[in-house]
Amino acid sequence: xxxxxxxxxxxxxxxxxxxxxxxxxxxxxxxxxxxxxxxxxxxxxxxxxxxxxxxxxxxxxxxxxxxxxxxxxxxxxxxxxxxxxxxxxxxxxxxxxxxxxxxxxxxxxxxxxxxxxxxxxxxxxxxxxxxxxxxxxxxxxxxxxxxxxxxxxxxxxxxxxxxxxxxxxxxxxxxxxxxxxxxxxxxxxxxxxxxxxxxxxxxxxxxxxxxxxxxxxxxxxxxxxxxxxxxxxxxxxxxxxxxxxxxxxxxxxxxxxxxxxxxxxxxxxxxxxxxxxxxxxxxxxxxxxxxxxxxxxxxxxxxxxxxxxxxxxxxxxxxxxxxxxxxxxx
Amino acid sequence: xxxxxxxxxxxxxxxxxxxxxxxxxxxxxxxxxxxxxxxxxxxxxxxxxxxxxxxxxxxxxxxxxxxxxxxxxxxxxxxxxxxxxxxxxxxxxxxxxxxxxxxxxxxxxxxxxxxxxxxxxxxxxxxxxxxxxxxxxxxxxxxxxxxxxxxxxxxxxxxxxxxxxxxxxxxxxxxxxxxxxxxxxxxxxxxxxxxxxxxxxxxxxxxxxxxxxxxxxxxxxxxxxxxxxxxxxxxxxxxxxxxxxxxxxxxxxxxxxxxxxxxxxxxxxxxxxxxxxxxxxxxxxxxxxxxxx
Numbered sequence: 001x002x003x004x005x006x007x008x009x010x011x012x013x014x015x016x017x018x019x020x021x022x023x024x025x026x027x028x029x030x031x032x033x034x035x036x037x038x039x040x041x042x043x044x045x046x047x048x049x050x051x052x053x054x055x056x057x058x059x060x061x062x063x064x065x066x067x068x069x070x071x072x073x074x075x076x077x078x079x080x081x082x083x084x085x086x087x088x089x090x091x092x093x094x095x096x097x098x099x100x101x102x103x104x105x106x107x108x109x110x111x112x113x114x115x116x117x118x119x120x121x122x123x124x125x126x127x128x129x130x131x132x133x134x135x136x137x138x139x140x141x142x143x144x145x146x147x148x149x150x151x152x153x154x155x156x157x158x159x160x161x162x163x164x165x166x167x168x169x170x171x172x173x174x175x176x177x178x179x180x181x182x183x184x185x186x187x188x189x190x191x192x193x194x195x196x197x198x199x200x201x202x203x204x205x206x207x208x209x210x211x212x213x214x215x216x217x218x219x220x221x222x223x224x225x226x227x228x229x230x231x232x233x234x235x236x237x238x239x240x241x242x243x244x245x246x247x248x249x250x251x252x253x254x255x256x257x258x259x260x261x262x263x264x265x266x267x268x269x270x271x272x273x274x275x276x277x278x279x280x281x282x283x284x285x286x287x288x289x290x291x292x293x294x295x296x297x298x299x300x301x302x303x304x305x306x307x308x309x310x311x312x313x314x315x316x317x318x319x320x321x322x323x324x325x326x327x328x329x330x
Numbered sequence: 331x332x333x334x335x336x337x338x339x340x341x342x343x344x345x346x347x348x349x350x351x352x353x354x355x356x357x358x359x360x361x362x363x364x365x366x367x368x369x370x371x372x373x374x375x376x377x378x379x380x381x382x383x384x385x386x387x388x389x390x391x392x393x394x395x396x397x398x399x400x401x402x403x404x405x406x407x408x409x410x411x412x413x414x415x416x417x418x419x420x421x422x423x424x425x426x427x428x429x430x431x432x433x434x435x436x437x438x439x440x441x442x443x444x445x446x447x448x449x450x451x452x453x454x455x456x457x458x459x460x461x462x463x464x465x466x467x468x469x470x471x472x473x474x475x476x477x478x479x480x481x482x483x484x485x486x487x488x489x490x491x492x493x494x495x496x497x498x499x500x501x502x503x504x505x506x507x508x509x510x511x512x513x514x515x516x517x518x519x520x521x522x523x524x525x526x527x528x529x530x531x532x533x534x535x536x537x538x539x540x541x542x543x544x545x546x547x548x549x550x551x552x553x554x555x556x557x558x559x560x561x562x563x564x565x566x567x568x569x570x571x572x573x574x575x576x577x578x579x580x581x582x583x584x585x586x587x588x589x590x591x592x593x594x595x596x597x598x599x600x601x602x603x604x605x606x607x608x609x610x611x612x613x614x615x616x617x618x619x620x621x622x623x
Binding site: 178180200201202203207208209211212213214215216217218220233234235237239240241242258260261262263264 | 333334335336337338339340341342343344418420421422423424426429431435544562563564565566567568569571572583584585586
């Protein structure tokens, strides 16, 4: 498993065309590097390469024909929950197991209305489309037909970015792309073991203090794209800086904000649960900023923060009850 | 800090700024009140100008800190709590070491400190823009925020007076409710009436410092949604094209501020409605009666 910093686009580019082979795989994720949790999740991978969180970056110019072959490597249902009754909020289904079918949304970069494809266990599908709308798009997978707001289990890392650049001009080489993901495994005291309780939030596959560090100079302009692949809103706040919001992703394309739109201190991301992109583009003129280190953080919203706790189930118990699953698990 | 945080280091070839004499010297004291029955009470602040006396009792929210754009202020944060404290000046463009993220903000070995019990730390800032900002605890926020360690930081245009008759702050925040937590407006779970004068324009400044939840704020008269004019967002004035009258309803995410302008009618009463909609749970509403006088 690798943390994807979204700097290298995936696939093979030839004039006017991108070919990409994607797979959804079981993988072991260490959001805090090797100091804490290792958890088994589902992740996207480019065929022949390691799985990554977030999934491989798809980046093309408008007008490019995109061909994506997507394979579901699962062969059986897996435990992706559990959200236990009584602990989970009312109205949220008890989703302990998911798959083996894979549901992927948003892969066609806003070019179709209901962008959902379903891939059976072990099967492969190819989609073709012409990227026509410059913008920022989220693609995401799930082992159920739930909305994004309910996808907090082991399939919660199946998110990736698609960027369609304008046909003309060169993209800003310093631009950065960030995808927010969440993993929320609540203890299910009413069900069988394992009683796991893991809560991780990550930016490009890493959780603070293991997220990427940035160095800029006074006067730099920094352009960021943010995509929310989690289950809830994440207002973003820059300590000590104001920023300029350039556009908001709407799934079917970006809404570009007027040049005189006000500066922001906190940007509210689009609510999770709507398919498609939710990527405000951010640029920050640092000309009048003072030097020094500043944190930039996003508030988790719509839930109470919970501390991460360690799993309480022994590996022996897990292996006894779910030998196939636990052989690939922690 | 945990989870969704990135670190940014900004270098300045010009080197550190030269120290200057502050125009204002303030003393912000972090205090804890007794719960009266031996239980823990609210935490908060008292504020004093140089040469002045701080009032003895703390308020929730903390007292408004009024600064002028471009004016250099030195604010000494005194921690009389039995625990460490640090204050973040939310939305303010200031030198990083003063920004309140202990052990991280700053440069080199000059990092923002955790202010120990009985200790103090002096923060310097010269706000580059007028607007509505926030000061709040950046230490053990789960406890300190819900117990009241936050307040408005208002920056005025140079020479502009602050008129409390026409300038009003409403802060949505968490509040302790026994052993539980609930939502409050200006520290009140059951907000008191907030009379305003008719026949004049009022500036309403809204702040959401609830660390988790977005709040919808509406101004209504009975079933009717009133109208107001947006003025500013996150401490930045809106361009003229956006500062136009419209329905009196906004959504504020954690950490956001909005300023609006409203002219109440000559008679009658309005109501500010703060509504939190939690997924799968009933809405929670706090209503602030706004009678006109």
